[in-house]
Amino acid sequence: MNYIKSKDWELPENFVTDERLFNERRKFLKLGAALAVSTAGVMDLAAKEFVPSPNLEYLKEPNLQKLTLNSYEQISSYNNFYEFSTNKKDVKPLAQNFKSAPWRITIDGLVERPIQIDMEKLMKKFPLEERIYRFRCVEGWSMVVPWVGFELSHLIKHVKPLSGAKYVRFVTLYDPEQFPDQKRSSFVALEYPYIEALRMDEAMNPLAFMATGLYGHTLPPQNGAPIRLTLPWKYGFKSIKSIVRITFTDSQPLNTWQKMAPKEYGFYANVNPHVDHPRWSQARERVLGKFLKQNTLMFNGYENDVAHMYKGMDLRKLF
Numbered sequence: 523m524n525y526i527k528s529k530d531w532e533l534p535e536n537f538v539t540d541e542r543l544f545n546e547r548r549k550f551l552k553l554g555a556a557l558a559v560s561t562a563g564v565m566d567l568a569a570k571e572f573v574p575s576p577n578l579e580y581l582k583e584p585n586l587q588k589l590t591l592n593s594y595e596q597i598s599s600y601n602n603f604y605e606f607s608t609n610k611k612d613v614k615p616l617a618q619n620f621k622s623a624p625w626r627i628t629i630d631g632l633v634e635r636p637i638q639i640d641m642e643k644l645m646k647k648f649p650l651e652e653r654i655y656r657f658r659c660v661e662g663w664s665m666v667v668p669w670v671g672f673e674l675s676h677l678i679k680h681v682k683p684l685s686g687a688k689y690v691r692f693v694t695l696y697d698p699e700q701f702p703d704q705k706r707s708s709f710v711a712l713e714y715p716y717i718e719a720l721r722m723d724e725a726m727n728p729l730a731f732m733a734t735g736l737y738g739h740t741l742p743p744q745n746g747a748p749i750r751l752t753l754p755w756k757y758g759f760k761s762i763k764s765i766v767r768i769t770f771t772d773s774q775p776l777n778t779w780q781k782m783a784p785k786e787y788g789f790y791a792n793v794n795p796h797v798d799h800p801r802w803s804q805a806r807e808r809v810l811g812k813f814l815k816q817n818t819l820m821f822n823g824y825e826n827d828v829a830h831m832y833k834g835m836d837l838r839k840l841f
């Protein structure tokens with residue numbers, strides 16, 4: 523768990539915490555259940571509602587910052603996944619029959635060892651761990667999510683990028699038989715397949731994480747099964763879902779949202795309360811399930827871990 527480097531991860535204790543849950547959690551932590559390899563129940567008291575029984579083995583995160591988790595129900599019922607629907611509450615019902623196995627991922631481009639690998643095999647290559655991350659959508663809502671997965675850097679080291687590789691590009695599945703919005707002949711919400719990308723140093727940052735699970739269980743389809751990116755210091759749209767291809771390139775790829783609306787979305791999309799989106803102020807955010815808004819933090823609270831990558835850049839222009 524040595525990726526927890528900075529005090530900046532910590533929020534004032536009741537900042538995102540409903541007091542009752544906070545006290546319950548304190549009691550729970552006193553029982554000493556801080557760090558364990560978990561196969562049994564995920565005993566998080568924030569999630570009293572439905573949680574599927576864990577089917578993954580992973581190293582549990584001690585949650586030193588004492589973030590209050592959003593419930594499984596909240597995280598998996600309010601989704602942005604335009605391939606299914608632009609209506610956040612319709613995504614879950616529409617995604618229920620999505621086939622996320624078997625699943626093959628291609629890793630190619632400027633690497634020494636391009637591979638095509640089945641998801642099952644990929645999962646076994648890297649030990650799974652839990653990461654409790656804040657997640658902030660550019661629309662102004664946020665949540666705290668206990669992901670399970672592995673560091674993107676582990677996968678990158680495995681395929682050995684060539685020195686010319688400067689960017690990593692990710693592509694979502696294109697399958698009109700499975701994604702209703704890809705099948706439409708007009709009024710399509712986005713250009714598909716969905717594409718996202720990172721600069722190499724961003725991709726190698728220890729916070730960049732490939733999620734394969736949620737609350738100890740493999741990802742539900744609406745959250746990007748079987749594998750999606752999670753980048754806690756960036757707006758949610760960078761966290762691309764249901765990835766089938768990862769390509770190493772020498773030039774900056776054009777990500778889907780930047781292509782669709784270049785005045786509204788850039789390449790970096792770092793969470794920044796001082797730079798507003800043309801339609802939404804970014805100063806504050808509403809945590810799912812909460813009534814009052816809270817202040818948004820620079821780089822979503824991960825400043826100490828990521829700010830060095832953007833030194834000297836004008837974050838108003840390169841948004």
Ligand SMILES: Nc1nc2c(c(=O)[nH]1)N[C@H]1C(S)=C(S)[C@@H](COP(=O)(O)O)O[C@H]1N2
Binds near residue numbers: 602604716757758761
């Ligand atoms: N393929 C794909 N990935 C995507 C999206 C999408 O529409 N399609 N939406 C993005 C946006 S805008 C957000 S906020 C997050 C939402 O993730 P969640 O549904 O797990 O909360 O997924 C991101 N990844």
Ligand SMILES: [Mo]
Binds near residue numbers: 659660661
């Ligand atoms: Mo989003």
